[in-house]
Amino acid sequence: MTHPPYLREKARAIRVEKRLTIDEIAERLALPRTTIYHWVKDIPIPRARPGRPFPSEAQRRGNDSMREKYRLLRESAYARGASEFDDLCAVPTFREFVCLYLAEGYKRTRHEVAICNSDPAIVALADRWIRRLAQRPPAYCVQYHADQDLRAVQTYWGEVVGVPPERIGLQRKSNSGRLAKRTWRSEHGVLTIRIGDTLLRARLQAWTDRIRAEWV
Structure with missing residues (x-):
């Protein structure tokens, strides 16, 4: 037939x-x-x-529905970010935070907000704004070399962001111990501030888009 x-x-x-x-x-x-x-x-x-x-057809329809739900939530959060940008720019250091994230922030995923640096002033600024904007506390992790005092590193960054040293996670650098003649400039390692927050990430995208548009 x-x-x-x-x-x-x-x-x-x-x-x-x-x-x-x-x-x-x-x-x-x-x-x-x-x-x-x-x-x-x-x-x-x-x-x-x-x-x-x-997955069954019913499961696929459910998954499609869930994806659409979160797409609309992201779009709503982006619109919120665009509408609140001018008011937030009147708050001291907000604009600096957005520029910092535009330059240094993690952008590979739309579900996570993260930034890393070895400068305590930069880390403190980013931490204040992320904690202010997010719904829950962020996580912290420091990249270190084999020759560093781990407790001292945790204590140092704990004081910078105002948390107990135990809250600072540890991640050994992949090239740790293989740079025999290196000049160590980041004596306290590099701290990452990270939080899973899709809606904050969407708002951040709106803010960075506004900043970038002003530069073009």
Whole structure:
């Protein structure tokens, strides 16, 4: 039996966009499984891993709905950031914080706000604003070299950001101990301030976009 060409194109589109199995496409289009197989056999979909089967169509719809929900929340937070920018710029050091994040902040993900530096003045400024803007306290971690006094490093940064030394996590630098003749300029290591906050990250994006637009 010859089927209309549009059905083949629809089957292939569903395979790509919805990542449906051959059985699911056959059921959706009310067509034989063998027909669907010949139409889409060249389009692979990710294989299910042991103990983690493919999500059902209902699960996929739920996931799509959740993604849309958070997309709208991010857009709302971005709009909020754009509208509040001018008022916040009237607050001392806010603009400096945004410029600092634009230059030094972590931008690879839309779900996290993070900044690292070895200068205590820069770290203190960033910490004050992140704690002021976020809904919960950030986490701290210092990169150190093998020849450093770890307790002294934790105590130093704890005093800078006003937290107990135990709150300062430790991460050994990957090249620690391999720079025999180095001149150590960051004697207290490099501190990272980090918090998972999607909405604050969206607001920050709006602020940095405004600053960047002024420079162009």
